[in-house]
Amino acid sequence: MLSSFASRLLDALGPDVVRAAPEDLAVYAFDAYSEDKLPSAAIVPHDAREVAIAVRIARECGEPIVPRGAGTGLCGGAVPSRGGLVISFARMNRIVELDVRNRRARVQPGLINLDLSAAIAGAGIFYAPDPSSQKISTIGGNVGTNAGGPHCLSYGTTTNHVLGIEYVDGNGALHHTSIDDSGYDLTGLLVGSEGTLGIVTEVDVRLMKLPEAVRVCVAAFTDVESASEAVSAIIGAGIVPTALEIMDALITRAVEAHYHAGYPENAGAVLLVEIAGTHDDAAAGEAALAAIAREHGALSWRAARDQRERDALWAARKGAAGAIGRIAPNYYIQDACVPRTRLPEVMHAIDAIARDHKLPVGNVFHAGDGNLHPLLIFDRRERRQVEAVVAAGTEILRTCIAMGGTISGEHGIGYEKRETLSLVFSPDDLAAMGRVRDVFDPMRAFNPDKIFPSGAMCGEVKTPAALGTATA
Amino acid sequence: MLSSFASRLLDALGPDVVRAAPEDLAVYAFDAYSEDKLPSAAIVPHDAREVAIAVRIARECGEPIVPRGAGTGLCGGAVPSRGGLVISFARMNRIVELDVRNRRARVQPGLINLDLSAAIAGAGIFYAPDPSSQKISTIGGNVGTNAGGPHCLSYGTTTNHVLGIEYVDGNGALHHTSIDDSGYDLTGLLVGSEGTLGIVTEVDVRLMKLPEAVRVCVAAFTDVESASEAVSAIIGAGIVPTALEIMDALITRAVEAHYHAGYPENAGAVLLVEIAGTHDDAAAGEAALAAIAREHGALSWRAARDQRERDALWAARKGAAGAIGRIAPNYYIQDACVPRTRLPEVMHAIDAIARDHKLPVGNVFHAGDGNLHPLLIFDRRERRQVEAVVAAGTEILRTCIAMGGTISGEHGIGYEKRETLSLVFSPDDLAAMGRVRDVFDPMRAFNPDKIFPSGAMCGEVKTPAALGTATA
Numbered sequence: 001m002l003s004s005f006a007s008r009l010l011d012a013l014g015p016d017v018v019r020a021a022p023e024d025l026a027v028y029a030f031d032a033y034s035e036d037k038l039p040s041a042a043i044v045p046h047d048a049r050e051v052a053i054a055v056r057i058a059r060e061c062g063e064p065i066v067p068r069g070a071g072t073g074l075c076g077g078a079v080p081s082r083g084g085l086v087i088s089f090a091r092m093n094r095i096v097e098l099d100v101r102n103r104r105a106r107v108q109p110g111l112i113n114l115d116l117s118a119a120i121a122g123a124g125i126f127y128a129p130d131p132s133s134q135k136i137s138t139i140g141g142n143v144g145t146n147a148g149g150p151h152c153l154s155y156g157t158t159t160n161h162v163l164g165i166e167y168v169d170g171n172g173a174l175h176h177t178s179i180d181d182s183g184y185d186l187t188g189l190l191v192g193s194e195g196t197l198g199i200v201t202e203v204d205v206r207l208m209k210l211p212e213a214v215r216v217c218v219a220a221f222t223d224v225e226s227a228s229e230a231v232s233a234i235i236g237a238g239i240v241p242t243a244l245e246i247m248d249a250l251i252t253r254a255v256e257a258h259y260h261a262g263y264p265e266n267a268g269a270v271l272l273v274e275i276a277g278t279h280d281d282a283a284a285g286e287a288a289l290a291a292i293a294r295e296h297g298a299l300s301w302r303a304a305r306d307q308r309e310r311d312a313l314w315a316a317r318k319g320a321a322g323a324i325g326r327i328a329p330n331y332y333i334q335d336a337c338v339p340r341t342r343l344p345e346v347m348h349a350i351d352a353i354a355r356d357h358k359l360p361v362g363n364v365f366h367a368g369d370g371n372l373h374p375l376l377i378f379d380r381r382e383r384r385q386v387e388a389v390v391a392a393g394t395e396i397l398r399t400c401i402a403m404g405g406t407i408s409g410e411h412g413i414g415y416e417k418r419e420t421l422s423l424v425f426s427p428d429d430l431a432a433m434g435r436v437r438d439v440f441d442p443m444r445a446f447n448p449d450k451i452f453p454s455g456a457m458c459g460e461v462k463t464p465a466a467l468g469t470a471t472a
Numbered sequence: 473m474l475s476s477f478a479s480r481l482l483d484a485l486g487p488d489v490v491r492a493a494p495e496d497l498a499v500y501a502f503d504a505y506s507e508d509k510l511p512s513a514a515i516v517p518h519d520a521r522e523v524a525i526a527v528r529i530a531r532e533c534g535e536p537i538v539p540r541g542a543g544t545g546l547c548g549g550a551v552p553s554r555g556g557l558v559i560s561f562a563r564m565n566r567i568v569e570l571d572v573r574n575r576r577a578r579v580q581p582g583l584i585n586l587d588l589s590a591a592i593a594g595a596g597i598f599y600a601p602d603p604s605s606q607k608i609s610t611i612g613g614n615v616g617t618n619a620g621g622p623h624c625l626s627y628g629t630t631t632n633h634v635l636g637i638e639y640v641d642g643n644g645a646l647h648h649t650s651i652d653d654s655g656y657d658l659t660g661l662l663v664g665s666e667g668t669l670g671i672v673t674e675v676d677v678r679l680m681k682l683p684e685a686v687r688v689c690v691a692a693f694t695d696v697e698s699a700s701e702a703v704s705a706i707i708g709a710g711i712v713p714t715a716l717e718i719m720d721a722l723i724t725r726a727v728e729a730h731y732h733a734g735y736p737e738n739a740g741a742v743l744l745v746e747i748a749g750t751h752d753d754a755a756a757g758e759a760a761l762a763a764i765a766r767e768h769g770a771l772s773w774r775a776a777r778d779q780r781e782r783d784a785l786w787a788a789r790k791g792a793a794g795a796i797g798r799i800a801p802n803y804y805i806q807d808a809c810v811p812r813t814r815l816p817e818v819m820h821a822i823d824a825i826a827r828d829h830k831l832p833v834g835n836v837f838h839a840g841d842g843n844l845h846p847l848l849i850f851d852r853r854e855r856r857q858v859e860a861v862v863a864a865g866t867e868i869l870r871t872c873i874a875m876g877g878t879i880s881g882e883h884g885i886g887y888e889k890r891e892t893l894s895l896v897f898s899p900d901d902l903a904a905m906g907r908v909r910d911v912f913d914p915m916r917a918f919n920p921d922k923i924f925p926s927g928a929m930c931g932e933v934k935t936p937a938a939l940g941t942a943t944a
Contacts, residue, residue, distance in 0.1 A: 101708050101813055124710070146657075159657065160632070173900060180809060181896055182880045182889075183923060184669075184905050185618075185631065188660035197656075209710035236573050238596070238681035280752045337652060341573055408654045417654075424653055428645060433656050435911040439904055451655065 005061040006041040009085075012053050017043050028068060028086040033076035033416055039066070042086040048166060048174055048201035051087060055199060056172035058085045064448045067195040069110065069141025072133045074333060075414030077144060077194050081449040087199060089140050095119060096202065103207040104163055109140020109200050116205070125207040128155035131410065132318040140200050146192030148410030150243040150317070151274070153368035157410065159191040161206045167198035170441030178204070189436070194412050195447040197440040211276035214242075215286050216310040219298040220267035224248045224351075224363055227269040228343035230296035231367040235340050239288060243274040244368030250327070251320055251362040251375070258323040261316035262309060264300060271298070271367070272317055320364045321375070328360070328377040332389045334396055338405035340370040346403055350374050353395045357388040371409030372400070397423065413451045422453045477533040478513045481557075484525050489515050500540060500558040505548035505888050511538070514558040520638060520646055520673035523559060527671060528644035530557045536920045539667040541582065541613025544605045546805060547886030549616065549666050553921040559671060561612050567591060568674065575679040576635055581612025581672050588677070597679040600627035603882065604790040612672050618664030620882030622715040622789070623746070625840035629882065631663040633678045639670030642913030650676070661908070666884050667919040669912040683748035686714075687758050688782040691770040692739035696720045696823075696835055699741040700815035702768035703839040707812050711760060715746040716840030722799070723792055723834040723847070730795040733788035734781060736772060743770070743839070744789055792836045793847070800832070800849040804861045806868055810877035812842040818875055822846050825867045829860040843881030844872070869895065885923045894925045 002010070006020035019025060019042040030036035040063060045051050058065050064084035071078050080086050089110030097106040100123045107116060113134040117126040130149035131137055137147070143165070148157045155161070164178035165187050175198070177187040190197055221227040227246050234244065247255065248269050256263045263270050271293065275285035290301045304310040316323075324331050338346045347363065354361035354376065362375040376392055378385040397407050397420055407413075407420045421430065434452060437444060474482070478492035491497055491514040502508035512535060517523050530537050536556035543550050552558050561582030569578040572595045579588060585606040589598040602621035603609055609619070615637070620629045627633075636650035637659055647670070649659040662669055693699040699718050706716065719727065720741050728735045735742050743765065747757035762773045776782040788795075796803050810818045819835065826833035826848065834847040848864055850857035869879050869892055879885075879892045893902065906924060909916060 102811055103710075159660070169904070175901060175904070178878070180878045182664075182878065182885050183893060183897060183902075184908055185660050185664055186905070186908075188631070188657050189908075192654075192657055238575075278753065278756065280756075281750065284750065284752075339574055406650075406652045406654065413654050421655060425655060429647060430655075432641070432647070432911055433658070436656055436658075436661075436908060439907040439911065 003040055005057070005063050008057050008061065009041055009043065009054060012057060013043060013045070013050055017045055017050060019044065028080065028088065031068075031071040031073045031076060031078040033074055033079065033414065035076045035079050035081065035415055037079060037081050037083060039080040039086045040083050042088055044088045044091050046091055048168065051199055051201050052168045052172045052174055054085060054087065055168050055170070059170065059172060059443060059445060064445050065199065066447050067140070067144070067199050069138035069144070070112070070136050072137045073141065073145065073414060074335070074411045075416040077412050077414035077447070077450055078141075079415055081415055089138060092201070093138070100125065103209070104204060105207060106202060106204050107139055108202060109138060109143070111139045113137055113139055113142055120207060121210070124210050126210055127161065127205055128152075128208050129158045129161055132321070134318070139203055139205065143191055143200055143203055144194045145410065145412035148366065148369065148371065150245055150366060153244055153366065154240045154242045155208065159188055162187060162191050162203060163206055164204035165190050165200055166202035167200045169198050170443055170445060174201070192412070194414060194450050196437055196451055197446065199446065213279040213282040214274060214276045214310065215282045216304045216313050217273045217275075217286060217290070218263060218302050218313065219271040219273065219290075219293045220264040220300045221269045221271065221298060223268040224347045225344045226297040227271045228347055228367060230271060230293050230298065232341055232343055233292050233296055234289060235368065237288075237292060239285065241273050241285065241289060241368065242276045243272065244366070245272040245317055246270070246363065246365055246367040247272070247317070247320060248363040250360065251324075251364045254323040254326050254362070255316045255320050257326060259312065259316035259319060261312040262304070263313070263316065267299065272313060317364075324362065324375060324377070330380045331362075331375045331377050332393060334372070334374050334376070334393050335409050335411040336372050336397055336400040336405060336407055337409045338370045338372065338400050338403045340368070342403045342405075343367060343370060346372065346400060346405075349399045350396055353392050353399065357392040359385070359388055359392055366409065369409065370405065415449055418449070418451055419453050421451065475512055477529070477535055480529050480533065481513055481515060481526060484529060485515060485517070485522055489517055489522060491516065500552065500560065503540075503543040503545045503548060503550040505546055505551065505886065507548045507551050507553065507887055509551060509553050509555060511552040511558045512555050514560055516560045516563050518563055520640065523671055523673050524640045524644045524646055526557060526559065527640050527642070531642065531644060531915060531917060536917050537671065538919050539612070539616070539671050541610035541616070542584070542608050544609045545613065545617065545886060546807070546883045547888040549884050549886035549919070549922055550613075551887055553887055556917075561610060564673070565610070572597065575681070576676060577679060578674060578676050579611055580674060581610060581615070583611045585609055585611055585614055592679060593682070596682050598682055599633065599677055600624075600680050601630045601633055604793070606790070611675055611677065615663050615672055615675055616666045617882065617884035620838065620841065620843065622717055622838060625716055625838065626712045626714045627680065631660055634659060634663050634675060635678055636676035637662050637672055638674035639672045641670050642915055642917060646673070664884070666886060666922050668909055668923055669918065671918065685751040685754040686746060686748045686782065687754045688776045688785050689745045689747075689758060689762070690735060690774050690785065691743040691745065691762075691765045692736040692772045693741045693743065693770055695740040696819045697816045698769040699743045700819050700839060702743060702765050702770065704813055704815055705764050705768055706761060707840065709760075709764060711757065713745050713757065713761060713840065714748045715744065716838070717744040717789055718742070718835065718837055718839040719744070719789070719792060720835040722832065723796070723836045726795040726798050726834070727788045727792050729798055731784065731788035731791060733784040734776075735785070735788065739771065744785060789836075796834065796847060796849070802852045803834075803847045803849050804865060806844070806846050806848070806865050807881050807883040808844050808869055808872040808877060808879055809881045810842045810844065810872050810875045812840070814875045814877075815839060815842060818844065818872060818877075821871045822868055825864050825871065829864040831857070831860055831864055838881070841881065842877065887921055890921070890923055891925050893923065
């Protein structure tokens with residue numbers, strides 16, 4: 001028996017668009033955070049018109065609405081925690097317009113991030129934001145979380161590359177924003193709002209010219225602290241490489257065992273550096289960076305010799321989380337930031353917290369941005385370990401906040417971290433954000449239970465029911 | 473006799489902070505757009521606490537509130553059009569914190585733009601957004617209008633350099649935003665909101681490393697169209713100089729007569745180009761740009777030989793509007809944008825519009841950004857000329873919109889252009905922006921009559937009562 005909600009969707013949009021059978025809905029119940037909940041219905045629309053129709057029907061039926069890209073989010077942002085309607089953008093995955101001369105493209109939200117750069121590489125241009133998930137994650141999902149990535153160090157995050165947005169508001173009306181227009185910057189407001197303000201149906205993105213030369217280098221260090229000191233010195237010297245990534249010994253060994261990319265397996269930590277520009281720039285940049293690295297204790301410095309080696313180093317780095325599967329049944333990846341000058345100190349603190357809780361920890365992070373990703377390794381079948389992970393994760397967040405940092409670098413808040421928002425915003429500020437939400441979606445039907453604290457717990461991190469979701 | 477509003481302000485803040493005598497208030501009645509109106513009171517606060525107290529008193533008395541930087545705005549954004557309270561930030565002009573290593577500063581809104589860069593030049597860093605008014609305009613005012621400037625071509629506008637904001641909301645409560653925090657991007661929302669969402673009391677800004685080498689070059693062309701073609705070709709070639717400015721013959725002659733900076737006086741148009749980077753970058757960049765300019769008809773190409781010559785060229789360019797005083801009793805400066813590829817076409821159209829209305833027009837503009845500043849020259853004592861300027865200004869805006877452009881590049885909307893917002897936004901979109909405003913300032917007491925159309929006229933440009941305000 002179909003619900004009247006599903007029936008109305010079927011009447012309006014047909015069986016090609018609407019999914020209502022439990023076996024079809026199971027795939028929309030979860031994302032990479034494993035809280036899961038079956039929706040009442042899902043749609044796979046062809047265009048914005050179909051999205052708007054579905055939003056209006058959901059509104060009339062009082063059903064919540066959750067937009068879904070590729071479901072790679074680590075914080076449960078695409079989980080239909082209250083059931084309702086999931087809108088999958090799997091079909092809306094085209095480049096609608098490409099303007100090479102003005103270097104901009106209009107794309108649909110379901111377009112895979114890397115597919116965009118691959119399609120335009122022939123024209124000598126690329127889309128800069130490159131989350132490690134870029135092989136599978138979508139531009140729409142990237143817009144929702146304001147996704148970062150290794151190269152955001154010099155190019156900025158997603159918000160710096162979005163020129164305009166088409167979206168459906170809570171009443172089912174279609175709107176278009178542009179950063180070129182006057183009035184309030186609604187484009188910037190929509191980026192990072194995790195589907196709580198509007199359902200994005202098209203994105204205008206900025207494209208960049210591919211650099212003439214790229215060098216990718218690897219330096220080995222005795223430990224993460226000294227690698228962090230080198231990063232701090234590089235930034236302090238006013239040099240901005242296109243990427244500055246650190247992996248600790250545990251991660252490096254797992255990655256190298258899996259990918260054989262050429263990382264020094266016995267190093268206490270490795271620093272992955274990319275420099276781009278003209279051939280002269282890249283050569284001069286490498287010389288300057290190698291000198292600073294050596295001054296700060298680098299044991300070795302090696303540049304990839306060709307594109308194949310460069311690609312291998314990056315593929316291994318971006319696949320680091322997956323490689324952890326070799327050494328642990330489960331891991332919990334945290335996402336937090338500190339000012340870059342405090343990196344050595346925070347690495348020391350994370351190490352101490354993990355030791356206190358008797359948990360192995362791996363560190364792989366965007367060092368140049370001060371964006372940490374400690375991976376706490378555990379076995380979810382052991383209750384003590386699950387409790388220790390929750391406690392350690394909270395301590396790490398509080399430590400980062402105390403150092404002037406914040407609770408998320410790029411993964412978003414989603415379902416997982418909503419209670420921690422109270423750690424960085426006052427009730428007044430949260431209330432103001434809630435009223436901003438009401439402007440766009442007065443029924444608060446878009447992605448409920450995401451971003452905003454439930455109100456039940458203030459300043460406390462809720463124990464996520466499904467912690468340990470991220471099985472490697 | 474003091475109003476009860478002024479009396480309450482005096483009781484709370486004292487005579488050192490509060491201005492209430494008409495002769496003291498006269499200076500707060502206008503900005504560089506000459507609609508003028510005496511406020512009921514003005515304050516010159518020392519800190520955010522005094523601002524918050526004044527906002528609460530104004531709220532209780534039902535008085536509107538207008539924040540004021542240096543009063544250099546060209547669109548009437550600081551005019552107290554309904555009287556009420558003006559908050560002058562003349563006293564809140566300090567650098568509160570400077571963090572050279574992380575390249576950020578916390579400044580008060582009354583700090584003069586150029587004073588910031590001058591104060592930190594010794595540390596090898598600068599604040600990038602550089603409106604032509606930077607010698608006198610304030611960071612707070614720049615934040616209000618999301619000010620651009622010649623160097624925003626490569627560095628981005630004010631919004632790309634604001635890391636956080638402290639502001640007082642419509643209830644008199646103090647808040648702080650940061651782009652590093654999660655949740656909605658309220659920092660970006662506040663930038664460009666022209667004082668309608670909150671009264672900014674502190675700004676965290678990003679600082680940049682001064683480039684190793686800077687070259688400033690001047691190319692002469694036979695006309696603006698061919699100079700525009702060269703700009704379009706430079707952008708199309710994927711080269712981004714730090715500035716790409718065009719002045720037509722009328723402006724070049726006025727500027728050169730006034731400043732003797734070394735511009736070719738007999739050129740039909742000049743292109744001012746700046747390239748920055750390493751010494752090698754700058755040399756290679758100049759060679760590439762000179763070659764493109766010559767291919768597109770440049771009659772000459774000359775690089776300034778030293779810092780003195782570079783400074784002279786920039787001082788003259790940034791003083792262009794002032795130099796018009798040599799040739800005209802009054803001018804009206806328009807601010808609009810088109811996609812850069814359509815520059816030659818729009819320059820042709822502006823010329824035709826000015827000819828139709830029998831008005832001389834000068835063009836000085838940020839060509840690399842597609843940001844036009846046609847100056848229509850007239851005598852405000854001639855009624856026919858005033859009417860012609862209004863009609864021509866509207867036609868120019870409509871032409872830019874039809875070419876895919878927009879109604880303001882950097883001056884803001886303010887009082888002057890509020891009716892034109894209906895040309896680019898639907899009533900629904902304007903209503904959504906109005907509701908966003910209500911979140912921050914439910915009484916709509918902050919800067920009334922600015923940005924939003926009055927509703928009386930839809931799609932029509934209102935005849936500004938005080939057109940011709942901008943006397944040179």
